[in-house]
Amino acid sequence: MTSNSPSEKRLEELREQAWKDGVVPGKGVDVAGGPIPRQPGYYGQPVVKPPVWTWEIPFYFFIGGAGGMSAVIASAAFTFHHVDLARAAMWLAAAGSILSPILLIMDLGRPRLFINMLRVFKPQSAMSMGVWILVMFITCVVPGLIALELHALQVFTGPMDQLLRIAASFLIFGSAIFGMLLATYTGVLIGATAIPAWFLHRVLLPIHFGTAGLGSAAALLELLGHRIAALNALGYYAAAVESALLIWLSVDKHGAADRAIHEHASGWLIRIGEILTGPLALVLRLFSLVPFAAISFLIGALVSRFGWIAVGKVSGSDPESVFAAEHY
Amino acid sequence: MPGLGTSFGRGGATTAQQDLANADCILIEGSSMAEAHPVGFRWVMKAKERGATIIHVDPRFSRTSALADIWVPMRAGGDIAFLGGIIRHIIENNLFFRDYVVHFTNASCILREDFRDTEEGAAGFFSGWNEGQRAYDKKSWAYNGDGGLSFPERDLTLQHPRCVLQTLRRHFARYTPEMVEKICGISPALFYKVADALVAASGPEKTAAICYALGWTQHSKGVQIIRTAAILQLLLGNIGRPGGGIMALRGHASIQGSTDIPTLYDILPGYLSMPRGDGSEETLRDYLAHQTKPTGLWNNYPNYFISLMKAYYGKNATAENDFGYSWVPKLTGNHSFFEYLYDMADGKMEGMFMMGQNPAVAAANSRFQRTSLSKLKWLVVRDMVEIEAATFWYDSPEIERGELKTEEIETEVFFFPAAGHAEKEGAFTNTQRLLQWREKAVNPPGDARSEGWFMHQLALRLIAKAKQSNDPLDEPLRSLDWWYPEDEHGEPHMESVLAEINGWYTLGRGTEAPPTLADGVVFGVDRDGKPHHGPQVDGFPRLKADGSTASGGWIYSGVLGPDKINKANTRNSKDYLGHGWGFAWPGDRRIIYNRASASPTGEPWSERKKLIWWDQAQRKWTGVDVPDFPPEKPPEFRPTGNESGLDAIPGDAPFMLHEDGLGRLHVPQGLQDGPMPTHYEPLESPVHNALYSRDTNPAVNWFTRQENRFAPPGDPRFPFVLTTYRLTEHHTAGGMSRFLSHLAELQPELFTEMSPELAAELKIDNGDYISIVSLRGAIESRALVSRRMRPVHLNGKTVHQIAMPFHFGSAGPVKGGATNDLVPISGEPNVTIMEAKALACNIVPGRLPRGPAFEEWIKKYVPQGGPPNLHPEQPPPGASPGPEAGGHGLQGKIDSR
Amino acid sequence: MIGEGIQSTNQRKHSYVQDRVEVGFFTDPSVCIGCKACEVACKEWNQVPDDGFTWSGNSYDNTGHLGASTWRHVMFLEQDRQKGNQITGPMGLTEAEDPFRWVFLSDVCKHCEEAGCLEACPTGSIVRTEVGSVLVQNDVCNGCGYCVVSCPFGVIDRRPEPLPDAGGAFKCTFCYDRQKSGLVPACAKVCPTESIVFGRLDDLRARGAERVQQLQQSGYNDAQLYDPTETSVRGIHAFFLILGEPEAYGLPPKPQIPTIYLKSAWTSAFATAIASLIAALAAFAFFS
């Protein structure tokens, strides 16, 4: 070890800080009540590891959700001949399909090895499944969008155009299938982990993430000017489901095991997110303040994704949550 | 260490760590063996697995206590009282191993009539005290009659009022369990638990072992604590037997080696005495007459000494010139480390070579050490990292506080990079007297060189210079036989050095002619390729006083004999004692005094505890270990009183280094501070001595000086007892641990262990910064509050003890205060070791001010003026410092530090 | 047993990898002296970087927990309880008896029979070796961090900047490299009291059971094995003897492998997906 190593610098900083504040980070046991550790578990150390994920992941959840569900809307719109809406939705889906892997890769510890994700296909790994879903989504969305645009702009005529239309409909439908999985698998991704507040809500999470994705897709399209009743209906649907989830979450408590959802900053994030996507969006729609409802829903969807990651960090760092989760 | 040496004959652990596995009870006191000797501790765990009771007596509940069956919280410095209490219990209740005690110890020897105990005459003093010289005249401690030490008068019934056992009984009578509680704070119930466990592990079928280290040695009465343990083990009949013994746990990898082939000022290799320069040992004849004992192994003194001279001076040492005796430096005073520190501080010493040592952190009163270093003109530091002893002139608390200024320090520091232990070959002698050869694993980096290289090259240059001068003062250098072969880098051949230590015949086999290669000469080729000497000797019995043999360290003889096998480098252990793995001195005996493992008549005491015994058919001693006894002397042999040497040792007297072959419960000769141990308070103590008006060991050297003051007993300004210790994670001054990230991260900061009670009293939280102050200085640390520390109740007074590791300093990646800034320099009378395990301090919550503000701060907590001798029993400056230590001689010694 | 010397499975050469024998660690705190040699040996052999010089104040433990740069971690528990029949102090004369004990346990990756990290890894970086251990292949791992949240014991972690090799997930390798050459894992090799025992898993399980019995007979009423064989983890290859409750050691009493949650989560995901599709189709069918 040389004296200008990073470790020593860290140590020097610690010392300086301790010197200034008179207090020291990482204080141990408190004598009041005795020197024997009274903190839960082993000196309050986490039992499981909190997620290492940073801001990219909640953004990815949000964008993947909205993009994926856009493809669902696109396919419905296409089926019912709302070609312009389908085009807009496909553009959104495509944007989502491009941004998602970028965010995902940005979050990797070693982005240049992203490609290793494609070495294996592992049904028992939600992460692996998710990556394959994302790959399939991109594979459908991008050509789907191209086919749709070529078709819509009438670049070709005759049988070629026919062919394009058929291809577009298949690809859009494919996009919808993988898109809806892209929007919901993220719930599985964090639900099937060792983090108590997550796995205790493994059923709720896909519903929330999927519905939030659907609502966000609708909201984005509405904000892009597609103010049609179908989207409004979807907006109602999503907000209603989110409101129901809010009630479910507030009722379905697991004590210390999922207190990260009900307490701390993480609890507030979740609550704010749910209120914005649920009751508030619903009320705004009832008052026909559609753009506001859309914005409320979008913000709520994003906030709650951050909320759920925060919940994972808090819950994962809380030894008592792990011990308490044994009872559920 | 004279504690073991005067009791048994040799200053080394009496047993091997592996043998601890055979113990029925192990008392670890004065050591945190699990922490400081973790690998050896496996044998303690093995014994525990086999059902042995493990007892740990320590002020701290340490990692050793955690694994013990019984932890006894001890007040630092109370050990003599505690062990003394057990001794009293054993004698009063007749629980000693009678056959062993009667035959193998001096229990039956009759003492002189004029001997007075501390309990009788002047309370706290033995007879013979001379206040002016601050030393004892030891005449009255001897045996009655004219048999001297060789043929003492004995009463085998042990009834004579002046026999050693009866004297001992009277001496320890006052150490009742109640007194033990008063002095040590140990409850009688707990005391009896320990006493009963020890007694239960005594007798023909059972044995108990005692392990100690610095918790005993670093006291102003350290030698006497060890003596108490020796008495206890002799009474219980545990010396020389499997699973018994006293395991002196030594420090640095080869600290045993560094007293065997000493780095000490007052002895020569093999515990031969450094000749005195006071006129009494001017000639070889005087010297030998002085040192040679009429009976016992030391009768062979001349053989060992002359062989050493032949090793030093080769052909230049002849009978005509007294084998070069006049070239050997003579002792003119106490040249211990602390004495020359004072010379350094007073500008009487110009320069110093410092190799493998870091006194700026590790030595007592390290603040004074650093300021004294700055008075040197030049300083050579050889180390693997840039330690505090090499950086004090630009990076030390004194520089930061403005007490020293870099521009004003004239010391020229030469830093030489040293090769580490894996980067050079050579032998270690470990704690159980075991020599183990170590190969070179890698080449040292850059310019780093081994110690061997440095000393060899330095010697070559000095000798070359001396050869160019005619100054008679240079004669000793010119006469040296510096013959060692070297490799292409100038590294001396280390096995040649070992071969020289082992010893050889100076001439060709059986001839007067110079040796030839045909003689089976081993390692005999000198730097010019010529045979340098004759064949190797196969052990110290071959050494002669006529110049026909040479040996650089007689006790190691046999390690590299005529079979040309470097036994230190053997790695094939054949039995549970490890024969075949390395070489244990003397003569590969793993448990010494092992004659005691057989009854007086030569049979094993029991089947379970057999080790060596007398084979009547072959008429010799045989067994698992190498007999540590004349191999053919029958058990029934009795001397007539006219024999000399080993011939005078009876067949039932296992301690053959002593003139009479007996283990010594009372030490008639060889100690400076009393023939029997008695409790004194540490130099700094929160209480007065509960036994008598004398508080401290009278013969101690206080090194009185303004920078080195002691708090008087019960000083309210320094109410807490501080003891110091080591962490498994660090090594001594930290040169080999604080600079390594994988160790440093495990214990990154200095801390002070304290009880919740004390923390509550001072309103300190775990993790807080606190400042610790003593009369010598102040440092800061974190507080580690734990029930592992407990207050003790002494005679109605609650005393708080705190404990601090001493591994930190101002250099390297993890820094911290040097605990030794708080510790005073003092000199135990026999070996001049400082008292670092019990001192007085105060705690001020919060951090120390940095920079010059420190000076104002310390004035607030430590009064600066007044005389240097604040302790009422401390002599003023200029008084006699006390007896000349010199305890390292003849009887040998153990870890001086 | 302690002191078997080179006969001990902790010291002798072996060919477990070649013979495809399942191996494990049995760790016994009743003989651990808290020397941390295992921690240091692990870091030295595997060239794991130091991860900070913070003093914790938690007894002698300044390491804290297992992680990307700590593959062995020795715990120091100070508890108000008696350890077996150990006597610690006054013996009732001056103060009321108040028991105290200090327990050390060397923690490590459990090398689960059903390993959450292995199942979760999307790159196949984590594999099961011939000896049944769970190994992260550093050159394959892309640092997705999914194993981190999938280990029920909180063992594996992603190494942060600025440490060397940052970004990858790391944990104990069971010294696979050493084992391949017939060497014993570094931590077990150096353990002076054989608190960590390395050997065949079946032998160790038998030995563990025996040791618990032995301890219980000699007064350690709260000695038990920590080897969750009844949960979905189905046992661990590095199992422990513990004194007292697992919670005190930060060990989950009933660890589960997260894959057991997949079924309900995926069902919910599919249902939501289908529901969303139906909702969209219905919205367009009925409202346009």
Ligand SMILES: Nc1nc2c(c(=O)[nH]1)N[C@H]1C(S)=C(S)[C@@H](COP(=O)(O)OP(=O)(O)OC[C@H]3O[C@@H](n4cnc5c(=O)[nH]c(N)nc54)[C@H](O)[C@@H]3O)O[C@H]1N2
């Ligand atoms: N890891 C490690 N190992 C080492 C070393 C190291 O620095 N680090 N140093 C080596 C060296 S040089 C040496 S000399 C040895 C020393 O080995 P030890 O002597 O075992 O080590 P210490 O920790 O200095 O002190 C031993 C114990 O004595 C206790 N003690 C203090 N005062 C008293 C007392 O008055 N009575 C009793 N009964 N106990 C007391 C202390 O609390 C401490 O637990 O260790 C060697 N081994």
Ligand SMILES: Nc1nc2c(c(=O)[nH]1)N[C@H]1C(S)=C(S)[C@@H](COP(=O)(O)OP(=O)(O)OC[C@H]3O[C@@H](n4cnc5c(=O)[nH]c(N)nc54)[C@H](O)[C@@H]3O)O[C@H]1N2
């Ligand atoms: N308060 C208090 N003070 C104590 C003690 C205590 O218990 N309490 N213990 C005392 C004891 S027992 C001891 S032994 C001393 C130790 O005190 P020191 O011996 O002064 O301290 P070390 O740190 O052991 O110094 C050894 C140095 O040698 C270097 N070194 C290692 N190998 C080699 C080599 O091959 N060649 C060279 N040239 N250098 C090498 C190391 O890097 C290290 O810097 O401390 C004593 N001080």
Ligand code: SF4
């Ligand atoms: S450091 Fe060396 S001598 Fe000390 S216990 Fe470890 S192996 Fe033994």
Ligand code: SF4
């Ligand atoms: S303990 Fe965790 S990291 Fe280790 S094998 Fe099991 S799941 Fe994987």
Ligand code: SF4
């Ligand atoms: S971080 Fe590495 S080892 Fe862990 S799951 Fe991702 S790819 Fe696999």
Ligand code: SF4
């Ligand atoms: S098996 Fe190897 S990698 Fe695992 S903890 Fe032990 S030394 Fe470290």
Ligand code: SF4
């Ligand atoms: S090496 Fe062994 S004894 Fe030391 S801490 Fe590790 S497990 Fe415990």
Ligand SMILES: [Mo]
């Ligand atoms: Mo030492």
